[in-house]
Amino acid sequence: MNTKILVFHPNFSESRANVAMVRAAQMMNGIEIIDMYAQYAGKSIDVELETARLLAAERIVLQFPVQWYASPALLKQWLDDVFTSLYYVNYAEGGQRLEGTPLLVAATAGNQIDAYTPTGLNFFALETLLQPLEATAYRCKLPWYPPFLAYRANKLDTGELATLGISYREHLERWRHEISPGLKSN
Numbered sequence: 001m002n003t004k005i006l007v008f009h010p011n012f013s014e015s016r017a018n019v020a021m022v023r024a025a026q027m028m029n030g031i032e033i034i035d036m037y038a039q040y041a042g043k044s045i046d047v048e049l050e051t052a053r054l055l056a057a058e059r060i061v062l063q064f065p066v067q068w069y070a071s072p073a074l075l076k077q078w079l080d081d082v083f084t085s086l087y088y089v090n091y092a093e094g095g096q097r098l099e100g101t102p103l104l105v106a107a108t109a110g111n112q113i114d115a116y117t118p119t120g121l122n123f124f125a126l127e128t129l130l131q132p133l134e135a136t137a138y139r140c141k142l143p144w145y146p147p148f149l150a151y152r153a154n155k156l157d158t159g160e161l162a163t164l165g166i167s168y169r170e171h172l173e174r175w176r177h178e179i180s181p182g183l184k185s186n
Ligand SMILES: Cc1cc2nc3c(=O)[nH]c(=O)nc-3n(C[C@H](O)[C@H](O)[C@H](O)COP(=O)(O)O)c2cc1C
Pocket: 009, 014, 015, 016, 017, 018, 019, 064, 065, 066, 067, 068, 069, 070, 108, 109, 110, 111, 112, 153, 154
């Protein structure tokens, strides 16, 4: 089983929540973690490499901290570059072969869950704010699964970080159990 977790954290060395999640995921079989900011700091995205990476994956996870109600900028750039190439420039060799690959989003947010309600600070649910990613998955025929969402992520103590890691692992396991990759064309 080959699950690639692409981590988009602009400041991973200062991260606590995403680091806890990565450490927990690393204990599972068949997981590969890629630190995308480490790979692309100040560089343009290598579309060929990213395409090969995606086509070699059985499953894909996009993991990131929420920043201003969206993903960090590199994830958007990566989508613009890689998915435009896959689905508009090179569909037969690219996007068509990616179809059927399950996609999971795992996002951490600083606010508590109550803030993401109509009476809260942010009004919208985090699931709603992440709908551009869900739309992309739908458009690109990548089976979608409810995202893993962590709230108060920058306020967790050591025990809560350990619990976060366990919850993440359980979510990944459920996803792998419940969502099978679709048939891929060659
Ligand atoms: C520039 C910036 C913008 C942020 N915007 C939001 C936001 O819109 N909503 C939110 O809940 N948290 C926001 N946060 C908090 C981060 O989501 C939170 O610190 C992070 O998920 C904690 O994970 P980490 O320990 O892996 O860094 C923001 C943080 C930064 C640095």
